[in-house]
Amino acid sequence: MHCHAGEPVLGCPQTATKREASVARTPEQLTIDTEGNPVAVRLRRSDRAKRLQIRIGHDGAEIVLPKRAAVHEAETFLRERSTWVLAKLSELRATRSAVHAEEQSLPDSAVLLAGEWLPLSINISQASQGQSAIRAGRRSKVSLVDDAIVLRTAGTDDTSPEDMLARWLRNRARREITQRVAIRSEEMGVQPGKLSIRDQRTRWASCSASGNLSFSWRLICAPPDVLDYIVVHELAHLAHMNHSKRFWRIVESHVGDIGRFRKWLTQRAWLIRQPIRLPAPACGEQLVLWAH
Numbered sequence: 001m002h003c004h005a006g007e008p009v010l011g012c013p014q015t016a017t018k019r020e021a022s023v024a025r026t027p028e029q030l031t032i033d034t035e036g037n038p039v040a041v042r043l044r045r046s047d048r049a050k051r052l053q054i055r056i057g058h059d060g061a062e063i064v065l066p067k068r069a070a071v072h073e074a075e076t077f078l079r080e081r082s083t084w085v086l087a088k089l090s091e092l093r094a095t096r097s098a099v100h101a102e103e104q105s106l107p108d109s110a111v112l113l114a115g116e117w118l119p120l121s122i123n124i125s126q127a128s129q130g131q132s133a134i135r136a137g138r139r140s141k142v143s144l145v146d147d148a149i150v151l152r153t154a155g156t157d158d159t160s161p162e163d164m165l166a167r168w169l170r171n172r173a174r175r176e177i178t179q180r181v182a183i184r185s186e187e188m189g190v191q192p193g194k195l196s197i198r199d200q201r202t203r204w205a206s207c208s209a210s211g212n213l214s215f216s217w218r219l220i221c222a223p224p225d226v227l228d229y230i231v232v233h234e235l236a237h238l239a240h241m242n243h244s245k246r247f248w249r250i251v252e253s254h255v256g257d258i259g260r261f262r263k264w265l266t267q268r269a270w271l272i273r274q275p276i277r278l279p280a281p282a283c284g285e286q287l288v289l290w291a292h
């Protein structure tokens, strides 16, 4: 069984709404029509789904049908919840335009580390030729100097600056997450299995049935308390492989109110999907380096 923390997939509330909209149907989608404003809701069959479910994600609304459910059941289900779906979609649109505005104001050349944008400078030493160029390429190095990230490289390196920075962040993530897991697992009295650090953009962490934990390196870019929450969340799954009340009670007893972490993951996680911002290429030779 897998659990994933923090994906902004919203569950549908139990209560039905009073105002009903008309719902139309095609083989792949249902359409909610209120006041001549059609909104498409994708239909997806799932062998695993046990009941009808509506999901609101960054790519719109989707209704999940269990294997045996009839489309007219989905129609009724959606009609009863159409006000909620429309409200969530408009909330999402508002968030998206706020995100767009914030994106425009981000620094041009920076790396997001522990929730802070640190200025990035890239020093390219153009090695002359032959052997010396190859040796220089091997000395590519990323370092943290006075709250700034410095990447030193020779233009001959066949790894792109973005990949070098990602590798550096991944190594930091491995160290930091290993440490957090050690501290929290002792405190919580649980014994995790193997720890792996992956390159994932949407699933931040998971805990397998055998107790192996995996984390996305991008969590190193999130504020430290968010990273800590995810670690505690996954470790709590070693005691409860579900999201029951008892599970959340364990998590809260270690990190306090979880509302703010979930809010950060819903509203701010887009930041850690693109934690590296590179300056635009300035000249022909640098273009080669940026072409990867």
Ligand SMILES: [Zn+2]
Pocket: 003, 004, 005, 233, 237, 242, 243
């Ligand atoms: Zn979970």
